[in-house]
Amino acid sequence: GILMDLTAPALLLAQTIGRLGDIVNGEHCAKAADHLLSMSWTHMNSLARNCANGHSSSAASVGAEPVILYEIIWNSMVLAVLWAMRGRLKPNGMIWALYISLYALGRFAISFAREDRIWAAGMQEAHYIALVVLAVGVPLLVYKARLIERAPELEPAEAGPKVRGTRARRRRQKRG
Numbered sequence: 001g002i003l004m005d006l007t008a009p010a011l012l013l014a015q016t017i018g019r020l021g022d023i024v025n026g027e028h029c030a031k032a033a034d035h036l037l038s039m040s041w042t043h044m045n046s047l048a049r050n051c052a053n054g055h056s057s058s059a060a061s062v063g064a065e066p067v068i069l070y071e072i073i074w075n076s077m078v079l080a081v082l083w084a085m086r087g088r089l090k091p092n093g094m095i096w097a098l099y100i101s102l103y104a105l106g107r108f109a110i111s112f113a114r115e116d117r118i119w120a121a122g123m124q125e126a127h128y129i130a131l132v133v134l135a136v137g138v139p140l141l142v143y144k145a146r147l148i149e150r151a152p153e154l155e156p157a158e159a160g161p162k163v164r165g166t167r168a169r170r171r172r173q174k175r176g
């Protein structure tokens with residue numbers, strides 16, 4: 001649990017940095033858009049240049065939804081939440097469960113602006129993966145939160161002697 005909690009913010013930071021490379025390479029095809037934030041790519045081999053819906057993001061009047069930018073913003077917001085919650089969420093593993101749940105929620109929403117192959121019911125592969133991750137992450141958060149409610153932390157005086165000290169005393173009593 002502790003290692004998972006430590007890696008969650010690092011993974012979000014790495015994903016955000018990786019998305020910058022996606023912008024440079026034009027790797028994500030998005031739905032056509034014509035607004036201030038819409039993006040277009042000019043390299044002939046860029047996946048984002050010729051999207052599945054037939055529009056060419058290199059045309060001056062037609063761009064694509066900035067899904068990569070949306071993911072960078074979402075990841076940054078989730079990272080801020082995780083960073084603010086570190087040390088506050090107990091038991092171990094809660095930061096990880098929060099990370100996978102929030103990431104999946106954002107990915108589910110952002111995928112509606114992407115132009116990937118539809119699997120079924122108007123949703124893409126990423127939608128279904130996000131739903132599976134949410135189906136695991138949210139119950140995990142609830143389960144772990146209930147664990148901490150059932151086992152309130154003992155005050156230091158109530159916790160009793162340390163195991164190391166007790167064993168050492170027993171050994172001394174056997175010898176002496």
